[in-house]
Amino acid sequence: MxxxxxxxxxxxxxxxxxxxxxxxxxxxxxxxxxxxxxxSMTALALRDNELGGILAHYSTHHTSPEQLPLLYGEFHRTLAPGGLLPAGHAEDDEYLRLRPTQAYGGHPVSYESHLLPAERIAEPLSRAGLVITTRLVQEPDEGARRTVATFLARKPERPSRHSGCHVPEPGGVFMSNRPTGQRTWRRRSTP
Structure with a gap:
Protein backbone atom coordinates (compact mmCIF):
# COMPACT_ATOMS: atom_id res chain seq x y z
CA MET A 1 0.00 0.00 0.00
CA SER A 40 6.28 7.69 -1.39
CA MET A 41 5.98 5.86 -4.71
CA THR A 42 8.81 8.03 -6.06
CA ALA A 43 11.24 6.96 -3.31
CA LEU A 44 10.44 3.41 -2.24
CA ALA A 45 12.33 2.20 0.83
CA LEU A 46 13.19 -1.06 -0.93
CA ARG A 47 16.32 -2.66 -2.33
CA ASP A 48 16.98 -2.86 -6.07
CA ASN A 49 15.38 -5.88 -7.76
CA GLU A 50 13.38 -6.77 -4.62
CA LEU A 51 9.80 -7.09 -5.86
CA GLY A 52 8.23 -9.73 -8.06
CA GLY A 53 5.40 -7.35 -8.93
CA ILE A 54 3.84 -3.97 -8.28
CA LEU A 55 0.11 -3.37 -8.65
CA ALA A 56 -0.48 0.24 -9.68
CA HIS A 57 -4.17 0.11 -10.55
CA TYR A 58 -5.60 3.64 -10.33
CA SER A 59 -2.74 4.71 -8.08
CA THR A 60 -0.68 6.87 -10.46
CA HIS A 61 -3.25 9.30 -11.85
CA HIS A 62 -2.61 11.71 -8.96
CA THR A 63 1.00 12.01 -10.13
CA SER A 64 1.67 14.89 -12.51
CA PRO A 65 2.81 13.88 -16.03
CA GLU A 66 6.22 15.46 -15.34
CA GLN A 67 6.75 13.09 -12.39
CA LEU A 68 5.72 9.86 -14.17
CA PRO A 69 9.28 9.13 -15.44
CA LEU A 70 10.58 9.33 -11.85
CA LEU A 71 7.73 7.14 -10.60
CA TYR A 72 8.12 4.46 -13.28
CA GLY A 73 11.90 4.61 -12.89
CA GLU A 74 11.47 3.77 -9.22
CA PHE A 75 9.14 0.91 -10.11
CA HIS A 76 11.81 -0.38 -12.55
CA ARG A 77 14.52 -0.10 -9.89
CA THR A 78 12.60 -2.12 -7.32
CA LEU A 79 11.20 -4.79 -9.65
CA ALA A 80 13.22 -7.98 -9.96
CA PRO A 81 14.14 -9.07 -13.49
CA GLY A 82 10.97 -10.54 -15.01
CA GLY A 83 8.84 -8.66 -12.43
CA LEU A 84 5.41 -7.51 -13.52
CA LEU A 85 3.65 -4.15 -13.34
CA PRO A 86 -0.09 -4.15 -14.01
CA ALA A 87 -1.09 -0.47 -14.17
CA GLY A 88 -4.57 0.94 -14.80
CA HIS A 89 -5.20 4.59 -15.48
CA ALA A 90 -8.31 6.57 -16.45
CA GLU A 91 -7.52 8.30 -19.70
CA ASP A 92 -8.74 11.06 -21.95
CA ASP A 93 -8.07 11.96 -25.58
CA GLU A 94 -6.16 15.03 -24.42
CA TYR A 95 -4.44 15.90 -21.17
CA LEU A 96 -7.07 16.78 -18.59
CA ARG A 97 -6.24 18.03 -15.10
CA LEU A 98 -9.08 17.66 -12.61
CA ARG A 99 -9.40 19.23 -9.17
CA PRO A 100 -12.55 17.80 -7.59
CA THR A 101 -14.01 19.45 -4.53
CA GLN A 102 -16.50 16.72 -3.59
CA ALA A 103 -16.18 12.95 -3.33
CA TYR A 104 -18.90 10.34 -3.29
CA GLY A 105 -21.63 11.29 -0.89
CA GLY A 106 -20.75 14.98 -1.13
CA HIS A 107 -17.70 14.74 1.16
CA PRO A 108 -15.25 17.63 0.63
CA VAL A 109 -11.91 16.68 -0.95
CA SER A 110 -8.86 18.46 -2.31
CA TYR A 111 -6.61 16.62 -4.78
CA GLU A 112 -5.55 16.57 -8.41
CA SER A 113 -6.14 13.88 -10.98
CA HIS A 114 -4.28 13.81 -14.30
CA LEU A 115 -6.03 12.08 -17.19
CA LEU A 116 -3.73 11.40 -20.12
CA PRO A 117 -4.00 9.76 -23.52
CA ALA A 118 -2.77 6.15 -23.40
CA GLU A 119 0.33 7.08 -25.43
CA ARG A 120 1.40 9.59 -22.76
CA ILE A 121 1.19 6.84 -20.14
CA ALA A 122 3.00 4.25 -22.29
CA GLU A 123 5.95 6.49 -23.15
CA PRO A 124 7.37 6.96 -19.62
CA LEU A 125 6.79 3.27 -18.89
CA SER A 126 8.95 2.33 -21.89
CA ARG A 127 11.55 5.02 -21.19
CA ALA A 128 11.94 3.62 -17.67
CA GLY A 129 13.07 0.33 -19.24
CA LEU A 130 9.80 -1.55 -18.74
CA VAL A 131 8.49 -3.60 -21.66
CA ILE A 132 4.77 -3.20 -22.33
CA THR A 133 3.43 -6.64 -23.17
CA THR A 134 -0.29 -5.85 -23.12
CA ARG A 135 -2.38 -2.73 -23.48
CA LEU A 136 -6.14 -2.80 -22.92
CA VAL A 137 -8.30 0.21 -23.67
CA GLN A 138 -11.74 -0.22 -22.18
CA GLU A 139 -14.49 2.08 -23.37
CA PRO A 140 -16.80 3.30 -20.59
CA ASP A 141 -19.81 1.26 -19.57
CA GLU A 142 -23.22 2.86 -19.77
CA GLY A 143 -23.30 5.58 -17.15
CA ALA A 144 -19.50 5.68 -16.79
CA ARG A 145 -17.61 8.75 -17.98
CA ARG A 146 -14.05 7.62 -18.58
CA THR A 147 -12.11 5.30 -20.81
CA VAL A 148 -9.62 3.15 -18.89
CA ALA A 149 -6.18 2.22 -20.21
CA THR A 150 -4.59 -0.80 -18.54
CA PHE A 151 -1.02 -1.85 -19.20
CA LEU A 152 0.86 -4.98 -18.29
CA ALA A 153 4.57 -4.20 -18.28
CA ARG A 154 7.52 -6.27 -17.17
CA LYS A 155 11.11 -5.64 -16.30
CA PRO A 156 13.34 -7.50 -18.78
CA GLU A 157 15.26 -10.53 -17.53
CA ARG A 158 18.51 -8.86 -18.60
CA PRO A 159 19.24 -5.15 -18.95
CA SER A 160 18.48 -4.00 -22.46
CA ARG A 161 21.13 -2.14 -24.39
CA HIS A 162 18.20 0.15 -25.23
CA SER A 163 17.48 0.88 -21.57
CA GLY A 164 16.32 4.43 -21.16
CA CYS A 165 15.13 4.62 -24.77
CA HIS A 166 11.62 4.32 -26.09
CA VAL A 167 10.82 0.66 -26.71
CA PRO A 168 8.12 0.16 -29.34
CA GLU A 169 5.12 -1.77 -28.10
CA PRO A 170 3.48 -4.67 -29.89
CA GLY A 171 1.33 -3.66 -32.87
CA GLY A 172 -2.18 -3.49 -31.56
CA VAL A 173 -4.56 -2.33 -28.90
CA PHE A 174 -7.28 -4.42 -27.37
CA MET A 175 -10.51 -2.60 -26.70
CA SER A 176 -13.68 -3.53 -24.86
CA ASN A 177 -17.18 -2.37 -25.64
CA ARG A 178 -19.71 -3.69 -23.19
CA PRO A 179 -23.13 -2.26 -24.06
CA THR A 180 -24.77 -5.59 -23.19
CA GLY A 181 -22.74 -6.14 -20.05
CA GLN A 182 -20.59 -8.81 -21.71
CA ARG A 183 -16.96 -8.28 -22.58
CA THR A 184 -16.01 -8.56 -26.19
CA TRP A 185 -12.43 -7.86 -27.13
CA ARG A 186 -11.37 -6.74 -30.56
CA ARG A 187 -7.98 -5.92 -31.97
CA ARG A 188 -7.46 -2.47 -33.37
CA SER A 189 -4.47 -1.54 -35.50
CA THR A 190 -2.23 1.23 -34.26
CA PRO A 191 -0.77 3.72 -36.73
Missing part, protein backbone atom coordinates in the same frame (compact mmCIF):
# COMPACT_ATOMS: atom_id res chain seq x y z
CA UNK A 2 1.68 3.21 -1.16
CA UNK A 3 0.58 6.80 -0.73
CA UNK A 4 2.20 9.84 -2.26
CA UNK A 5 1.63 13.36 -0.99
CA UNK A 6 2.13 16.01 -3.65
CA UNK A 7 3.39 19.48 -2.61
CA UNK A 8 0.03 20.96 -3.70
CA UNK A 9 -1.61 18.98 -0.88
CA UNK A 10 0.50 20.27 2.00
CA UNK A 11 -2.57 21.64 3.80
CA UNK A 12 -4.04 18.16 4.11
CA UNK A 13 -0.78 16.21 4.43
CA UNK A 14 -1.27 15.56 8.15
CA UNK A 15 -4.74 14.10 7.56
CA UNK A 16 -3.47 11.98 4.66
CA UNK A 17 -0.56 10.74 6.78
CA UNK A 18 -2.95 9.80 9.58
CA UNK A 19 -5.27 8.06 7.10
CA UNK A 20 -2.34 6.18 5.55
CA UNK A 21 -1.20 4.89 8.93
CA UNK A 22 -4.76 3.93 9.89
CA UNK A 23 -5.14 1.98 6.64
CA UNK A 24 -1.79 0.32 7.27
CA UNK A 25 -2.99 -0.68 10.73
CA UNK A 26 -6.23 -2.15 9.38
CA UNK A 27 -4.34 -4.06 6.68
CA UNK A 28 -1.88 -5.42 9.26
CA UNK A 29 -4.72 -6.58 11.51
CA UNK A 30 -6.51 -8.29 8.64
CA UNK A 31 -3.31 -9.90 7.28
CA UNK A 32 -0.77 -10.21 10.13
CA UNK A 33 1.48 -12.49 8.02
CA UNK A 34 2.11 -9.67 5.49
CA UNK A 35 4.19 -6.51 5.79
CA UNK A 36 2.67 -3.11 4.95
CA UNK A 37 4.57 0.17 4.59
CA UNK A 38 3.52 3.79 4.08
CA UNK A 39 5.80 5.80 1.83
Missing amino acids: LFQVEPALEGVADRLDLLSHRLRGLASQAHPHLSFTVG
Whole structure:
Protein backbone atom coordinates (compact mmCIF):
# COMPACT_ATOMS: atom_id res chain seq x y z
CA MET A 1 0.00 0.00 0.00
CA LEU A 2 1.68 3.21 -1.16
CA PHE A 3 0.58 6.80 -0.73
CA GLN A 4 2.20 9.84 -2.26
CA VAL A 5 1.63 13.36 -0.99
CA GLU A 6 2.13 16.01 -3.65
CA PRO A 7 3.39 19.48 -2.61
CA ALA A 8 0.03 20.96 -3.70
CA LEU A 9 -1.61 18.98 -0.88
CA GLU A 10 0.50 20.27 2.00
CA GLY A 11 -2.57 21.64 3.80
CA VAL A 12 -4.04 18.16 4.11
CA ALA A 13 -0.78 16.21 4.43
CA ASP A 14 -1.27 15.56 8.15
CA ARG A 15 -4.74 14.10 7.56
CA LEU A 16 -3.47 11.98 4.66
CA ASP A 17 -0.56 10.74 6.78
CA LEU A 18 -2.95 9.80 9.58
CA LEU A 19 -5.27 8.06 7.10
CA SER A 20 -2.34 6.18 5.55
CA HIS A 21 -1.20 4.89 8.93
CA ARG A 22 -4.76 3.93 9.89
CA LEU A 23 -5.14 1.98 6.64
CA ARG A 24 -1.79 0.32 7.27
CA GLY A 25 -2.99 -0.68 10.73
CA LEU A 26 -6.23 -2.15 9.38
CA ALA A 27 -4.34 -4.06 6.68
CA SER A 28 -1.88 -5.42 9.26
CA GLN A 29 -4.72 -6.58 11.51
CA ALA A 30 -6.51 -8.29 8.64
CA HIS A 31 -3.31 -9.90 7.28
CA PRO A 32 -0.77 -10.21 10.13
CA HIS A 33 1.48 -12.49 8.02
CA LEU A 34 2.11 -9.67 5.49
CA SER A 35 4.19 -6.51 5.79
CA PHE A 36 2.67 -3.11 4.95
CA THR A 37 4.57 0.17 4.59
CA VAL A 38 3.52 3.79 4.08
CA GLY A 39 5.80 5.80 1.83
CA SER A 40 6.28 7.69 -1.39
CA MET A 41 5.98 5.86 -4.71
CA THR A 42 8.81 8.03 -6.06
CA ALA A 43 11.24 6.96 -3.31
CA LEU A 44 10.44 3.41 -2.24
CA ALA A 45 12.33 2.20 0.83
CA LEU A 46 13.19 -1.06 -0.93
CA ARG A 47 16.32 -2.66 -2.33
CA ASP A 48 16.98 -2.86 -6.07
CA ASN A 49 15.38 -5.88 -7.76
CA GLU A 50 13.38 -6.77 -4.62
CA LEU A 51 9.80 -7.09 -5.86
CA GLY A 52 8.23 -9.73 -8.06
CA GLY A 53 5.40 -7.35 -8.93
CA ILE A 54 3.84 -3.97 -8.28
CA LEU A 55 0.11 -3.37 -8.65
CA ALA A 56 -0.48 0.24 -9.68
CA HIS A 57 -4.17 0.11 -10.55
CA TYR A 58 -5.60 3.64 -10.33
CA SER A 59 -2.74 4.71 -8.08
CA THR A 60 -0.68 6.87 -10.46
CA HIS A 61 -3.25 9.30 -11.85
CA HIS A 62 -2.61 11.71 -8.96
CA THR A 63 1.00 12.01 -10.13
CA SER A 64 1.67 14.89 -12.51
CA PRO A 65 2.81 13.88 -16.03
CA GLU A 66 6.22 15.46 -15.34
CA GLN A 67 6.75 13.09 -12.39
CA LEU A 68 5.72 9.86 -14.17
CA PRO A 69 9.28 9.13 -15.44
CA LEU A 70 10.58 9.33 -11.85
CA LEU A 71 7.73 7.14 -10.60
CA TYR A 72 8.12 4.46 -13.28
CA GLY A 73 11.90 4.61 -12.89
CA GLU A 74 11.47 3.77 -9.22
CA PHE A 75 9.14 0.91 -10.11
CA HIS A 76 11.81 -0.38 -12.55
CA ARG A 77 14.52 -0.10 -9.89
CA THR A 78 12.60 -2.12 -7.32
CA LEU A 79 11.20 -4.79 -9.65
CA ALA A 80 13.22 -7.98 -9.96
CA PRO A 81 14.14 -9.07 -13.49
CA GLY A 82 10.97 -10.54 -15.01
CA GLY A 83 8.84 -8.66 -12.43
CA LEU A 84 5.41 -7.51 -13.52
CA LEU A 85 3.65 -4.15 -13.34
CA PRO A 86 -0.09 -4.15 -14.01
CA ALA A 87 -1.09 -0.47 -14.17
CA GLY A 88 -4.57 0.94 -14.80
CA HIS A 89 -5.20 4.59 -15.48
CA ALA A 90 -8.31 6.57 -16.45
CA GLU A 91 -7.52 8.30 -19.70
CA ASP A 92 -8.74 11.06 -21.95
CA ASP A 93 -8.07 11.96 -25.58
CA GLU A 94 -6.16 15.03 -24.42
CA TYR A 95 -4.44 15.90 -21.17
CA LEU A 96 -7.07 16.78 -18.59
CA ARG A 97 -6.24 18.03 -15.10
CA LEU A 98 -9.08 17.66 -12.61
CA ARG A 99 -9.40 19.23 -9.17
CA PRO A 100 -12.55 17.80 -7.59
CA THR A 101 -14.01 19.45 -4.53
CA GLN A 102 -16.50 16.72 -3.59
CA ALA A 103 -16.18 12.95 -3.33
CA TYR A 104 -18.90 10.34 -3.29
CA GLY A 105 -21.63 11.29 -0.89
CA GLY A 106 -20.75 14.98 -1.13
CA HIS A 107 -17.70 14.74 1.16
CA PRO A 108 -15.25 17.63 0.63
CA VAL A 109 -11.91 16.68 -0.95
CA SER A 110 -8.86 18.46 -2.31
CA TYR A 111 -6.61 16.62 -4.78
CA GLU A 112 -5.55 16.57 -8.41
CA SER A 113 -6.14 13.88 -10.98
CA HIS A 114 -4.28 13.81 -14.30
CA LEU A 115 -6.03 12.08 -17.19
CA LEU A 116 -3.73 11.40 -20.12
CA PRO A 117 -4.00 9.76 -23.52
CA ALA A 118 -2.77 6.15 -23.40
CA GLU A 119 0.33 7.08 -25.43
CA ARG A 120 1.40 9.59 -22.76
CA ILE A 121 1.19 6.84 -20.14
CA ALA A 122 3.00 4.25 -22.29
CA GLU A 123 5.95 6.49 -23.15
CA PRO A 124 7.37 6.96 -19.62
CA LEU A 125 6.79 3.27 -18.89
CA SER A 126 8.95 2.33 -21.89
CA ARG A 127 11.55 5.02 -21.19
CA ALA A 128 11.94 3.62 -17.67
CA GLY A 129 13.07 0.33 -19.24
CA LEU A 130 9.80 -1.55 -18.74
CA VAL A 131 8.49 -3.60 -21.66
CA ILE A 132 4.77 -3.20 -22.33
CA THR A 133 3.43 -6.64 -23.17
CA THR A 134 -0.29 -5.85 -23.12
CA ARG A 135 -2.38 -2.73 -23.48
CA LEU A 136 -6.14 -2.80 -22.92
CA VAL A 137 -8.30 0.21 -23.67
CA GLN A 138 -11.74 -0.22 -22.18
CA GLU A 139 -14.49 2.08 -23.37
CA PRO A 140 -16.80 3.30 -20.59
CA ASP A 141 -19.81 1.26 -19.57
CA GLU A 142 -23.22 2.86 -19.77
CA GLY A 143 -23.30 5.58 -17.15
CA ALA A 144 -19.50 5.68 -16.79
CA ARG A 145 -17.61 8.75 -17.98
CA ARG A 146 -14.05 7.62 -18.58
CA THR A 147 -12.11 5.30 -20.81
CA VAL A 148 -9.62 3.15 -18.89
CA ALA A 149 -6.18 2.22 -20.21
CA THR A 150 -4.59 -0.80 -18.54
CA PHE A 151 -1.02 -1.85 -19.20
CA LEU A 152 0.86 -4.98 -18.29
CA ALA A 153 4.57 -4.20 -18.28
CA ARG A 154 7.52 -6.27 -17.17
CA LYS A 155 11.11 -5.64 -16.30
CA PRO A 156 13.34 -7.50 -18.78
CA GLU A 157 15.26 -10.53 -17.53
CA ARG A 158 18.51 -8.86 -18.60
CA PRO A 159 19.24 -5.15 -18.95
CA SER A 160 18.48 -4.00 -22.46
CA ARG A 161 21.13 -2.14 -24.39
CA HIS A 162 18.20 0.15 -25.23
CA SER A 163 17.48 0.88 -21.57
CA GLY A 164 16.32 4.43 -21.16
CA CYS A 165 15.13 4.62 -24.77
CA HIS A 166 11.62 4.32 -26.09
CA VAL A 167 10.82 0.66 -26.71
CA PRO A 168 8.12 0.16 -29.34
CA GLU A 169 5.12 -1.77 -28.10
CA PRO A 170 3.48 -4.67 -29.89
CA GLY A 171 1.33 -3.66 -32.87
CA GLY A 172 -2.18 -3.49 -31.56
CA VAL A 173 -4.56 -2.33 -28.90
CA PHE A 174 -7.28 -4.42 -27.37
CA MET A 175 -10.51 -2.60 -26.70
CA SER A 176 -13.68 -3.53 -24.86
CA ASN A 177 -17.18 -2.37 -25.64
CA ARG A 178 -19.71 -3.69 -23.19
CA PRO A 179 -23.13 -2.26 -24.06
CA THR A 180 -24.77 -5.59 -23.19
CA GLY A 181 -22.74 -6.14 -20.05
CA GLN A 182 -20.59 -8.81 -21.71
CA ARG A 183 -16.96 -8.28 -22.58
CA THR A 184 -16.01 -8.56 -26.19
CA TRP A 185 -12.43 -7.86 -27.13
CA ARG A 186 -11.37 -6.74 -30.56
CA ARG A 187 -7.98 -5.92 -31.97
CA ARG A 188 -7.46 -2.47 -33.37
CA SER A 189 -4.47 -1.54 -35.50
CA THR A 190 -2.23 1.23 -34.26
CA PRO A 191 -0.77 3.72 -36.73
